[in-house]
Amino acid sequence: MVYQPGSNNPFAIPSKHGEMPTFVVRASKPQLPPVDLILENAHVVSLPMRTRFRGITVREAMIFRGLKGWGEFAPFVEYDDVEAANWLAAGIEAAWQGPPPAVRDAVPVNATVPAVPADEVAEIVARFPGATTAKVKVAEAGQSLHDDVERVAAVRELVPRVRIDANGAWDVPTAIEAIEAIGDVEYVEQPCATIPELAAVRRVVNVPIAADESIRRADDPLLVVRADAADIAVLKVAPLGGMRKVLALNASLRMDVVISSALDTAVGMAASVSTAAALPVLEHACGLGTGALFERDVAPSFVPRGGVVGPRLVTPDDELPLASPERAAWWEARLRRCHAILMAR
Ligand SMILES: O=C(O)CCC(=O)C1=CC=C[C@@H](O)[C@@H]1C(=O)O
Ligand SMILES: [Mg+2]
Structure with a gap:
């Protein structure tokens, strides 16, 4: 044409x-x-x-x-x-x-805590004012379970609700041991790499399992549902092909969802926040505060105030x-x- x-x-x-x-x-x-x-x-x-x-x-x-x-x-x-x-x-x-039409103007966000030493946690959490949920990275290569336990304990002193993300790094026995050692959490995101492993961990532990990579990097994002492998779906707009794709996936998943950034700049974050704002139901804090991890962004970052961010159009700085x-x-x-x-x- x-x-x-x-x-x-x-x-x-x-x-x-x-x-x-x-x-x-x-x-x-x-x-x-x-x-x-x-x-x-x-x-x-x-x-x-x-x-x-x-x-x-x-x-x-x-x-x-x-x-x-x-x-x-x-x-x-x-x-x-x-x-x-x-x-x-x-x-x-x-x-x-x-963006699709919004049904809410405030989206609760979690603090995102990278795999830092426990004594650096307070400085990171302070960048997410008002957040009542924190997502803590665990199972970082080169670190021990003791490091994870200490980091999560330091976060718990500052934020009432904690979720952890292992990015698929554990095998099934290690995941079970680590989840028991870390203790009470809202959910464990992607404890193991594969869907059968997620299902195996989910059958044993008493904590909800969230799927991230098993949805965003899978040929079929619904495999997780069929395998009964997760309680919560972490959905990222860019890897899943866009805002409307994520809203459609949400409608067919029939489980709670959390919208999370893919380390978006303020431009990508605008799409991610708009998607969270357009979801018919939103029960959990979203991982959309990662602008706070940037030294410099392309426009003012979506930094949480009172634990929330709101949808807006973004025009990059000159x-x-x-x-x-x-x-x-x-x-x-x-x-x-x-x-x-x-x-x-
Ligand atoms: O969910 C959050 O709090 C922030 C986003 C986040 O954790 C991630 C963004 C991009 C890549 C990932 O390794 C990571 C994740 O695994 O969820
Ligand atoms: Mg993840």
């Missing part, structure tokens, strides 16, 4: 003065904006973290402007193109469709912390490959 200039082009973004661009672009799929149009309005940023999280000290992301606002493309660098293409679909949805030209070229090539995958889907 060939889009002509002006109003016949459904993806054209008017200039600040309202003028329509005068280019002709080719697209073979009417619902996807052409890749050159995405890249024309894109920036690659490099955001320093205040605390190492998930092995990341600098978060890179591509953000781009569409007809309805801004979208983000920031799959973790080790993800392959097929998985990364979901993140592009999410960014395009945000930029060209905008001055952005841009990545190097080499990294920008890497992201552009990655986006082009992911766009080709979406075109073929």
Whole structure:
């Protein structure tokens, strides 16, 4: 299909003065904006973290402007193109469709506590004012169960409700031992890597099990339900392909959900918060305060006040912390490959 200039082009973004661009672009799929149009309005940023999280000290992301606002493309660098293409679909949805209608204007969020030593916990928790739930990372490579027990105990002194996330690092016996040693928690997120292991742990322990990677990285996100492997679904907007995909998944999962960030910049976080704000029912705090872990964001971060964040549109700052030209070229090539995958889907 060939889009002509002006109003016949459904993806054209008017200039600040309202003028329509005068280019002709080719697209073979009417619902996807052409890749050159995405890249024309894109920036690659490099955001320093205040605390190492998930092995990341600098978060890179591509953000781009569409007809309805801004979208983000920031799959973790080790993800392959097929998985990364979901993140592009999410960014395009945000930029060209905008958010779904909200049913609430405040979303409770958890404090997110990386795998830091116990004596650093207070400084981290202070970045999430008013949070009454904390999610604590456990089972970090190179650390011991004793480190986890100490960190969780330090968090419990400050925040009444604690959940833990092992990112699939334990085998079944280790998970059972660790969960018993750590004691009372709201839930354990992804104690083991596989769905059968989650189900095995769930049958033994007296604590709810939440599935994260088993949903967002699975070929079929509903396998967890069929295997009776979890009580709670942790849903991340970018890895699952967008806000409306997550809302549809929520409708078919029939279990409690928690919306959590994928270490989003403020642009991606706007989509994540909008999704949480659009859920018909929200029983648990969401993992959407991670803007507090950034030293610098692309716009004012969604930092909790009184334990909540609210949905809003985000426009990036005029001055952005841009990545190097080499990294920008890497992201552009990655986006082009992911766009080709979406075109073929
Ligand atoms: O849920 C939260 O509190 C914050 C988000 C968070 O923990 C994560 C974001 C991105 C990648 C992940 O390793 C991690 C998670 O596993 O949930
Ligand atoms: Mg997780």
